[in-house]
Amino acid sequence: MTRSESSLLKQLNLGLFLFFHPQSPAALFRNPYRLVNNLVARVLNAGLRLQDRLRPEPRVACSLCGWQGRRFGYWAAVSANQLLPDQLCFRCGSTAQTRVLVKLFEQHLPAAKTKPAVLEIGPSPATRQYFAQHPELCYVAVDRFKWVDVRCDATHIALRSRTIDAFICSNVLEHIPDDRQALSELYRILKPDGIGIIVVPQTKGLTKSHRVRDTTFLGYGHIWEYGDDFAQRIKEVGYAVQAAHTWDTDSGPTPVRWGPFYLVRRPADG
Ligand SMILES: [Zn+2]
Structure with a gap:
């Protein structure tokens, strides 16, 4: 050949x-x-x-x-x-869900003595553009495939422990076979008292999260279907779940309810 x-x-x-x-x-x-x-x-x-x-x-x-x-x-x-x-949004391409996510992040970002370090795993173009306009934050985008700051797997994040003040993890965990390991890695790199916002698609009425086979030709790569026990899965890693916000949107006449936005915190002594 x-x-x-x-x-x-x-x-x-x-x-x-x-x-x-x-x-x-x-x-x-x-x-x-x-x-x-x-x-x-x-x-x-x-x-x-x-x-x-x-x-x-x-x-x-x-x-x-x-x-x-x-x-x-x-x-x-x-x-x-x-x-x-x-x-x-016709300019930045954000969806209503992304705008709610960023609003929550702005409300809960902990006060830091120096430039707060913010990590986003699996970033969207809209959030990357948003953080590019905020040089007062030290923003790190992490992903396996995309053009990012740190290219690594969510289950082995190439950052030192206790270095991040806040993270955003939106619509990522449902694609990861060992989602608990990914949650543990985010916990490891988070400073004590640091916060995270976690969003996953969640099926109302489903009592127990389970693996699904949606990696087919017509599927969209979901490995987990999460149910009402999702908050408990987060707590088992060590996080304190501060709140689970539901839809609160600027989107006009047609609100749509997505899964809750979980605000989590690493305990000060954790
Ligand atoms: Zn916009």
Whole structure:
């Protein structure tokens, strides 16, 4: 086999891997529901943008980037195969869930003598953009795949113990086989009295969290379905669960309830 044939084979392998990987962006196009929802969202959003241009009437504002408009845009929720109105910021791409997450973070960030160190695991482009506008914080983005500050697995975070003042872990744990190890790693790097905000999709009425097989061709890579025992799973690692906030949104007329936002703290003597 020549060198160019070998290189072509490698690229083909990579392409196939990216297409079939459950967390690949290609997942958006494999599932017909998601594909249709995405296309419909684009058409409806183009209509909203046109309305904003023709008759500007700011009624909502994005708390992350300051964008103002008549309504937030439609968003095709990947995991629920749903098309949700009043979600998407047309400038920074944040969803309502991200805006609530950041609001909670701002309210609960502990006072630090020096620049507070903030870690986000599996960051979204919108939160990265938000933190880039806040140089008073020392922000570290961690992920396995994306272009980030520290590239590592959530179960082995390449940072020293007790160095982080706060972390954000949104829609990550449900993709990790050893989710307890990931929670323990976040606990290890957190300073005593440091806080974290954890969000996972949670099924109401499900008493016990369990493993699922959703890493199929049409799936979206969930390994865990969490139930009402999720708070207990967090506590078992050592965290104190301060609060479980439910939906409180700036999204306008169509609020949607997601799983609770768990505010956790490492005890001062922990
Ligand atoms: Zn925005």
